[in-house]
Amino acid sequence: MRLTYFFFRPLVSAAHGWVAFDLGTRLEEKLGSQDIVRCLREANAGSLASVHPLIIASKPAWLEQAELREALKPNQAIFMLPPAALDDEKVLATSKALLADGYHIGITIADKDMVRRVPRLSFDHVAMTAALARDELTTSGSGYFSDLGFRKIATEVTTHEMYGWISAHDFAASHCGFLAERNPAGGRQPDLARLKLLKLLSIVEHDGDTREIESIFREEPKLSYNLLRLVNSVAVGARTRISNFSQAIAILGRRQLQRWLQLLIYANNLAEGNHPNPLMQLAATRGRLIELLCKSINSPSGTAERCDNAFMTGLFSLLDVLLNMPMPEILKELPLQEEVVAALADPENGGILGKLLSIVAHTEKGQFGRASLLLDELDISPDTHAAAQVLALHWAARINIDSN
CATH class of the missing domain: 1.10.3210 (Hypothetical protein af1432)
Incomplete structure (x- = not known):
């Protein structure tokens, strides 16, 4: 059986400290929840999640699988769902129940039309690219999530300038690939x-x-x-x-x-x-x-x-x-x-x-x-x-x- 390479990356807050890790793999990989469970157990990822939570990109159906949910403690994972999950009432109900049980559930924001459709009772995190947040959502769209108590995660933060904008707009976590680049300022x-x-x-x-x-x-x-x-x-x-x-x-x-x-x-x-x-x-x-x-x-x-x-x-x-x-x-x-x-x-x-x-x-x-x-x-x-x-x-x- 061919195994998949998984990649762990830290995310930083506006104060520069680590606050989470995300778990990624190649886009072309066809994963099942059992692949992620195996990786978490074989790598002893619970030790890392005890320091900061893991952000796990998840298919909606995976939320119903106890093996994945129980691989980590409820406060050690943020299950991030794709944008399409917003149109599935069954998924929203499952997310709502898990959120009430102490799990953290997020959804990826694909465009500005999604902003006011995300139910706070089903999700407590939202993720979006830094470019989308800055160029399309504007301050009011991004602020809407903050006002309702969502924790915002910025992805694809590629420059120090972009990180500066993210830090000034109440994002809880940000990808930090930009750190390896020299800061022009x-x-x-x-x-x-x-x-x-x-x-x-x-x-x-x-x-x-x-x-x-x-x-x-x-x-x-x-x-x-x-x-x-x-x-x-x-x-x-x-x-x-x-x-x-x-x-x-x-x-x-x-x-x-x-x-x-x-x-x-x-x-x-x-x-x-x-x-x-x-x-x-x-x-x-x-x-x-x-x-x-x-x-x-x-x-x-x-x-x-x-x-x-x-x-x-x-x-x-x-x-x-x-x-x-x-x-x-x-x-x-x-x-x-x-x-x-x-x-x-x-x-x-x-x-x-x-x-x-x-x-x-x-x-x-x-x-x-x-x-x-x-x-x-x-x-x-x-x-x-x-x-x-x-x-x-x-x-x-x-x-x-x-x-x-």
Whole structure:
């Protein structure tokens, strides 16, 4: 039996935090509810849905199938129905009953004529493309749903400008493929604080002298504060209070210090403002997912070193967006392994790591057909892929930069 590749993607709120995940597959796939149930169970998707709910595109008939409804708890799923469901009285009655029982049911809005026909007693969520919401529904049409208490979900949000509009019009969740693109309104100056952090990371990765590492920490008060806070945290478990840099570095160890710095690059406490940086979770997901998929590939060179390189490839793949610099310029400053450089410089032709990076990039953009072809080419099974996504997203969703 041929299995289907499923793809999990995070959705963000207007405050930039993750609030849901959607479950997608290639448009040409002919699915039954049993396929989705199998994926959810084999991938242990309930662990992910316990953090944020899963949005599951559903056929109306599936609502009557207890196996699908019971695969997750009522508050862990949003069953999203197609526009045609609005014309079926039986479906509306079923939706109404499930909504009363605590389930979440949504409907996809296809055009402006649907707006005032959606019964609030049968649905609590509506989904629409960002272009439809902005260009056809106008503020009044979109506001109508908000006034009645519907939670609005924006799909196909492809630009930062479009996300800005969505955020200003009371949408609860938004697709976030735009995050991987540089923001034209983000200014032209590179981020000097993060460039210094990259220099520090390079020294650590090449087993540089501890005194050289200490000197950079002394130049950066916020960085010093975060390091000492980390080593004195419960997560690290130091028995006595650590107050100097050499002790802190020794307790953490070079490997843990390296991974902490890799994540810290994306933390907003290195820049002005206190808003969460959505790039951090996305980059962390990329790194962890590529690392997990790399471990599953039967390759003579599938060593621990390659898996470390896989994590670094995913994590660093958004540095051009973060630093507002072209990737070739960044690669000149970072003495990385050759296969990491090849993957970051030209993913489509960058070997195994480049192909893995292409898979996650295609997934974020909703290009599931392209991602499926690459997964099949690398002989990564649908079950392995789904489980790796759940693990990576669950890990990234719970990241606390001060304790990792």
